[in-house]
Structures are given as C-alpha cells and as structure tokens.
Amino acid sequence: MQKNDSEKLYKKYIAIKENNKNKWSKEFFKKIFLDKKTFFFFHKKNSRGYLIARKILDEFEILSLATNKNYFRKGIASELIDLLIDEAKEIGVKKIFLEVATLNVAAISLYTKMGFIIIGKRNGYYIKNGKKQDAYNMVININRKI
Numbered sequence: 753m754q755k756n757d758s759e760k761l762y763k764k765y766i767a768i769k770e771n772n773k774n775k776w777s778k779e780f781f782k783k784i785f786l787d788k789k790t791f792f793f794f795h796k797k798n799s800r801g802y803l804i805a806r807k808i809l810d811e812f813e814i815l816s817l818a819t820n821k822n823y824f825r826k827g828i829a830s831e832l833i834d835l836l837i838d839e840a841k842e843i844g845v846k847k848i849f850l851e852v853a854t855l856n857v858a859a860i861s862l863y864t865k866m867g868f869i870i871i872g873k874r875n876g877y878y879i880k881n882g883k884k885q886d887a888y889n890m891v892i893n894i895n896r897k898i
C-alpha cells in the first residue's frame with residue numbers, strides 16, 4: 753500500500769465508521785498512517801471494515817477495528833483478524849495484543865472466538881462521554897508457518 757494517500761484512506765475509514773461517534777481526526781489518522789510501524793487492512797469490499805495494527809519488535813497491537821454497521825455479523829471482522837494473523841505468521845510476529853472495553857460484549861466475543869484470551873484489566877482505561885471505562889488486555893500467541 754502506498755503511504756502517500758492518507759486522505760483517500762481516511763475517506764474509506766470514515767465511510768466504515770459512519771455514525772460511530774468514536775472517530776479519529778484526520779490529523780491523528782495521518783500521523784498513524786505515516787508511521788512505518790502501522791499496518792492497515794481494509795476488507796476486500798472496501799467500505800465494510802478495517803483493522804489497524806502497530807508492529808513493535810515481534811508483537812502486533814491492534815489499534816482499531818470496526819465493521820460498518822450495515823454489515824455486522826457477516827464475518828467481516830473475523831476475516832480482518834485472520835488477515836492480521838496471516839501477516840504475523842509471514843513476518844515472524846509472535847503475539848497480538850489489544851485492549852477492549854469490558855462493556856464491549858460484541859468485541860470480546862469476537863476476540864474470544866478468534867482465540868484471544870484475557871490476560872489483564874486496566875481500570876479507567878477509556879474515557880467515554882466523560883466517564884471512565886475499564887478495559888481488558890487480550891492476547892493471542894501466533895504459531896509460525898513451518
């Protein structure tokens with residue numbers, strides 16, 4: 753993927769987030785986009801879902817993942833996580849970490865189904881509508897391709 757077209761990618765990102773209030777600003781998106789450590793995955797049908805992860809040494813951290821609400825429960829997020837796992841195997845990433853709000857039942861179910869396990873809890877990790885929300889830390893261990 754070319755790293756010189758953050759505007760185009762930001763439009764795709766916004767189209768996926770649609771009415772979701774929790775969006776990154778264009779400036780923040782560009783900063784993430786220009787960071788060579790970040791990986792972007794858009795669903796093959798572009799405006800259905802995305803996953804953004806950052807690679808630090810031999811670990812990935814999922815920074816953001818969303819499916820357009822018109823396509824919930826159609827396997828989009830699962831496909832994106834599979835793509836990330838495939839990439840991890842290719843490039844020798846050993847673990848994938850993430851944080852998820854303890855109230856986000858949909859995402860916790862998704863990650864658990866994909867093989868992630870809860871390894872910790874961060875109290876007051878998120879602030880939403882002025883209120884603190886706890887988050888779980890989750891991880892999956894990756895087996896390298898032989």
Ligand SMILES: CC(C)(COP(=O)(O)OP(=O)(O)OC[C@H]1O[C@@H](n2cnc3c(N)ncnc32)[C@H](O)[C@@H]1OP(=O)(O)O)[C@@H](O)C(=O)NCCC(=O)NCCS
Binds near residue numbers: 820828859
């Ligand atoms: C969480 C989210 C990414 C799931 O996307 P999706 O494309 O609908 O997920 P999938 O279709 O791949 O679902 C896979 C599994 O996750 C679980 N799951 C997904 N949505 C669920 C829900 N609303 N309630 C319970 N379980 C759910 C189910 O186990 C599901 O398998 P099933 O449909 O066979 O039962 C989506 O709801 C979303 O974008 N939410 C807003 C953003 C967000 O919370 N991102 C995660 C931040 S950490």
